[in-house]
Amino acid sequence: MPLDPEAKAMLDAMSAAPAVDLFSVPHTVIREAFGSMPGGPGPVLEMAKVEARDVDGPQGKVPIRIYTPAGGAERKPGIVFFHGGGFVLCSLDTHDATCRQLAKGTDSVVVSVDYRLAPEAKFPAAPEDCYAATQWTALNARELGIDVGRIAVAGDSAGGNLAAVVSLMCRDRGGHLPIHQLLIYPVTDASLETESYRVNGEGYFLSKDMMRWFWHHYLESDADAANPLASPLRAASLAGLPPATVVTAEYDPLRDEGREYAKRLAAAGVPTQYTNYDGVFHGFFAMTEQLPRARQAVDDACAALRKAFGA
Numbered sequence: 001m002p003l004d005p006e007a008k009a010m011l012d013a014m015s016a017a018p019a020v021d022l023f024s025v026p027h028t029v030i031r032e033a034f035g036s037m038p039g040g041p042g043p044v045l046e047m048a049k050v051e052a053r054d055v056d057g058p059q060g061k062v063p064i065r066i067y068t069p070a071g072g073a074e075r076k077p078g079i080v081f082f083h084g085g086g087f088v089l090c091s092l093d094t095h096d097a098t099c100r101q102l103a104k105g106t107d108s109v110v111v112s113v114d115y116r117l118a119p120e121a122k123f124p125a126a127p128e129d130c131y132a133a134t135q136w137t138a139l140n141a142r143e144l145g146i147d148v149g150r151i152a153v154a155g156d157s158a159g160g161n162l163a164a165v166v167s168l169m170c171r172d173r174g175g176h177l178p179i180h181q182l183l184i185y186p187v188t189d190a191s192l193e194t195e196s197y198r199v200n201g202e203g204y205f206l207s208k209d210m211m212r213w214f215w216h217h218y219l220e221s222d223a224d225a226a227n228p229l230a231s232p233l234r235a236a237s238l239a240g241l242p243p244a245t246v247v248t249a250e251y252d253p254l255r256d257e258g259r260e261y262a263k264r265l266a267a268a269g270v271p272t273q274y275t276n277y278d279g280v281f282h283g284f285f286a287m288t289e290q291l292p293r294a295r296q297a298v299d300d301a302c303a304a305l306r307k308a309f310g311a
Helices: 006-017 027-034 096-106 125-139 158-173 195-200 208-218 222-226 255-267 290-307
Strands: 051-059 060-068 076-082 110-112 146-156 180-184 243-250 272-281
Touching: 051 125, 060 096, 060 125, 076 125, 076 158, 076 272, 076 290, 096 290, 110 125, 125 146, 125 158, 146 158, 146 290, 158 180, 158 195, 158 222, 180 290, 195 255, 243 255, 243 290, 255 272
Parallel strands: 076 110, 076 146, 146 180, 180 243, 243 272
Antiparallel strands: 051 060, 060 110
């Protein structure tokens, strides 16, 4: 279907900015500029408590932010959340509103992970940090007010990749296995060769050139692209993984790899709910103040998580 009118207006505003050759600009400049893109962070929902902590990671401390909503059960479900940004951009702050919405919408404690970014820390730094934070959450569930039997992982874009990869790591390493994985327009393969890259690779916020730039900074070598912890779509088997909710957007170059990952999960016997949201582009999930489709997607994701948690 055509772009939603609200989505088109946002893309028009973004396209008014001067074009930039990403490979000619320091990544630190892009990080700073990225936070000023149109769209805003969304509503700041009140929480009973928001706490900053550090957890032990493989190469030092990993900062986390813990969101606890008011009321509800004494022991709440838990969501370990990994932000997007191509493994290079974004932070706890850029995804603060999304974490609050998930916490309130599911009556869950959300643990948002500030994993190491590339190129300062290349693959596999991010998945190792995220795995460590997930295991820490399970080990410290009682202190956090979390029901250890009801912990999910979630993330958008690169964070969706990390949620999928952490699920693989938990299965293969015998770690605490999440009860569910929420994958919001996830990066699942480094090939950049799908039909959705061909038709959506330019003009819809996230571009093929941007993804090429992200992978260039993230991977230590071209050989890493085939590693399932970088490209989970290339895992030999997806059997035994947690049930999944997979979200994609019609005008997103990542649409087809997200859909293919959902198909492979289902084929492997993993209960999987897949939804492609028409008329919107990559990043829409965070734009609840601007896009009705985003508000619907957040509501749908929260409903899927509540069902997974038995609520």
